[in-house]
Amino acid sequence: MTTVKPILLAEDNPRDAELALAAMEEQHIADKVVVCHDGAEVLDYLYCRGIFASRQQGNPVVVFLDLKMPKVDGLEVLRTIKNDVNLKPIPVVMLTSSREERDLAQSYALGANAYVVKPVEFHQFITAVKELGIFWGVINEPPPEGSEPIE
Amino acid sequence: MESVTQERPAAPAPIRSEPVPDSSPSPTPKTGGLMEWFTHWPIERRVLAGFGLVFAGIVVISAISYRNTAVLIENSRLDTKSHELVQLLGSVGEALGAAESGHRRYLVTGDESYLTSYRTVVEQMPEYLRYLRGLTSEGPEQQARVATLEQLIARQLGAEEGAIAQREKHGYEGVRHLALSGAAKKELEGIHRLMTELDSAEQQALRSRVAQSAGSTRNTIALLGLGALLQLVLLASVYFLIHHDVAERRRVATELQSRGELLQAANKELEAFSYSVSHDLRAPLRHIDGYAALLSKAAGEALNDKARRYLQTISDSAKQMGQLIDDLLVFSRMGRQDMLRTTVNLDQLVKTVLHDLRLDLQGRTISWTMHPLPEVLGDPAMLRQVFVNLISNALKFTATRPETKIEIGAVRRNSGEAEVFVRDNGVGFDMQYVNKLFGVFQRLHRNDEFEGTGIGLANVRRIIHRHGGRTWAEGVLGQGATFYFSLPLARSLR
Structure with missing residues (x-):
């Protein structure tokens, strides 16, 4: 069995992170989740530097990205990912409280693969996170590792 | 939150407001408040009034100038007539004198050649008289004098004719008493007196007309000067009206522009505000609801009905606030969205x-x-x-x-x-x-x-x-x- 590919969750709010993990736990995929608390940490993870310098090589199966984060915000991270040939294939799902049209438009323009508004109601939130985890972490086939970008 | 409390309930816009007819109070002229009344006029009407006054001034001045010029032309026509009359009177007097002295010489000598002047006068007199009547046709006094003159001349010529006839019939002896003094001495004197009267009356008329023309010209010049001054003042005030209005408009335009910029900045700020409301206010609500659910799950059977109801209320309130925030965002978006x-x-x-x-x-x-x-x-x-x-x-x-x-x-x-x-x-x-x-x-x-x-x-x-x-x-x-x-x-x- 190959190594389990992690789900990267970028969420600066520890409570939201905890609630998301609680949801994933019900699906028994919580152990796959790596939580980053700001945009800079996400980039450190993806480029294997800083506290992630010694992590196992390989891209996450999916990145759940909050828009509003300290240091480097979600759109900035998204732009970096989609401008890097090695990171570009990683599916990026925006998971945010913002319903603003501008955020939606910008995210898709930068190459986001999905955009999910966090529901206020807990049960809906749980359901959304569960479904996202199952779809992107289990159902969806991630891009093959080390695949050469087709120019 | 300006965008939302724009229609705040404390001061609601009147509902059922039928379109109120524009009741701009029509300014009523009051004595003393005339200036105020004028300043209530819109700029177009004031400028129009200014130009109207200038135009009226031009019309009045033109009319008076025209009348004065017409008088000058008429006077000059009459002057020409007067000069012709004076000249004609001289010729008539001279011709009559020549005829009289000629006829006396004939009476003395009997030499027919002395009668040439007399015959010429008889022949030309009707023409002279016609001229005289024409030249005096506009003055009844002079006309009366000419009529008298005509009679006297006819009588004198008649008397001379009678004397010449007598000389032919009876020879020198027949007219001896006439030869020295002339045939119609009395008439001749009357004729000279009348001609002098005619002449001096005409000179008098000439002099008075010259005085009138000079006065009229002076008046015209003064009027034109005064008119030009008035027009200048009126045009200057119209210029200042327009200038003031243009300056005011420019000021308002600048102010509008700066206000528009302020409004744009405020709108941007509002957008940023509603953005952070949309993002930040929702998170704690999600946590309240989420942790209430987690608590209810974790505590499970340990909770009694009352505690479960409390948890339910916490959860419901969080959901309700979430709904309120969503509604507010929709409302705010309704105001900003492109239409x-x-x-x-x-x-x-x-x-x-x-x-x-x-x-x-x-x-x-x-x-x-x-x-x-x-x-x-x-x-x-x-x-x-x-x-x-x-x-x-x-x-x-x-x-x-x-x-x-x-x-x-x-x-x-x-x-x-x-x-x-x-x-x-x-x-x-x-x-x-x-x-x-x-x-x-x-x-x-x-x-x-x-x-x-x-x-x-x-x-x-x-x-x-x-x-x-x-x-x-x-x-x-x-x-x-x-x-x-x-x-x-x-x-x-x-």
């Missing part, structure tokens, strides 16, 4: 709305009365929201009725505008609260009677206002309500 302006078929629109609401209609007995609706100008999505809100309201507030009656129709009040109404037979409302109906989060019913956040009619009003229309309502408590809105028509109703 389309196309022809919207309201009949079609209402049909799709009813189709979308079909789940709410299930199990209800509803009698619909649908009148034909016009085509209007507007944003289809926004107008759809108006009908969704109004029809949902009608359905909500008739839920307690055994039979629901909803009527939708339109009346054309004036050209270019349609009034659409949605009427129901629901619980209605007390007209004393009519001003609160369209306010944000204003509700006339308790939440356990009819649920809702109270944003629906505020959205209706905001959308209709953005379309340039009005909203108002009529209701009777316990008998139903009618909600009206007006919209610009795409074309006439029928």
Whole structure:
């Protein structure tokens, strides 16, 4: 069995992170989740530097990205990912409280693969996170590792 | 939150406000307040009045100048006549003198050659007299003198003719007494006296006309000078009026521009504000709801019914606040969103709305009365929201009725505008609260009677206002309500 590919969750709010993990736990995929608390940490993870310098090589199966984060915000991270040939294939799902049209438009323009508004109601939130985890972490086939970008 | 409390309930815009006729008070001229009255005039009228005065001045000055010039021309014509008369009088006098002395020499010598002058005078006299009459035709006194002169000349010539005839018949002896003094001495003296009178009268007239012409010319020059000065003053005041107005307009334009910039900045700020509301306010609510759910799950059976109810209330309140925030964001977006302006078929629109609401209609007995609706100008999505809100309201507030009656129709009040109404037979409302109906989060019913956040009619009003229309309502408590809105028509109703 190959190594389990992690789900990267970028969420600066520890409570939201905890609630998301609680949801994933019900699906028994919580152990796959790596939580980053700001945009800079996400980039450190993806480029294997800083506290992630010694992590196992390989891209996450999916990145759940909050828009509003300290240091480097979600759109900035998204732009970096989609401008890097090695990171570009990683599916990026925006998971945010913002319903603003501008955020939606910008995210898709930068190459986001999905955009999910966090529901206020807990049960809906749980359901959304569960479904996202199952779809992107289990159902969806991630891009093959080390695949050469087709120019 | 400016965008939301724009229509704050404390000072509601008057509902049912019929278009008030523009009652700009017509300024009434008062003695003493004349200047004030003038300053109330619009700039166009003041400039027009200024130019009118200048024009009137030009007309008056031209008329007077024309009259004075006409007098000068007439005087000059009369002067020419006078000079001719004086000259003619000289010639007549000379000719008569020559004829008289010639005829006396003939009387003495009998030499016929001395009669040449006399014969010439007799021959030419009618012509001379005709000239004289013509030249004096405009002065009755001079005319009378000429008439007398004519008689005297005729008599003198007659006497001379008689003397010449006697000399031929009787020779020198017959006319000896006449030869020295002349045949008509008395007449000749009268003729000379009359001619002097004619001459001096004409000179007198000439002198007075010269004086009149000089006076008239002086008047004209003075008038032209004064007129030019007045025109200059008037034109200068008109210039200052226009200059003042242009400066004022420029100032207003600059101010408008700076205000527009301020408004744009405020709008940007508002957008950033609603963005952070949308993002940040929702997170703690999600946590309250989430942790309440987690607690209820973790504590599980350990909780009693009371504790479970408390947890449920925490959760419900968080959800309700989430709903309020969402509603506010929609309301705020309604004010900022770009608006389309196309022809919207309201009949079609209402049909799709009813189709979308079909789940709410299930199990209800509803009698619909649908009148034909016009085509209007507007944003289809926004107008759809108006009908969704109004029809949902009608359905909500008739839920307690055994039979629901909803009527939708339109009346054309004036050209270019349609009034659409949605009427129901629901619980209605007390007209004393009519001003609160369209306010944000204003509700006339308790939440356990009819649920809702109270944003629906505020959205209706905001959308209709953005379309340039009005909203108002009529209701009777316990008998139903009618909600009206007006919209610009795409074309006439029928």
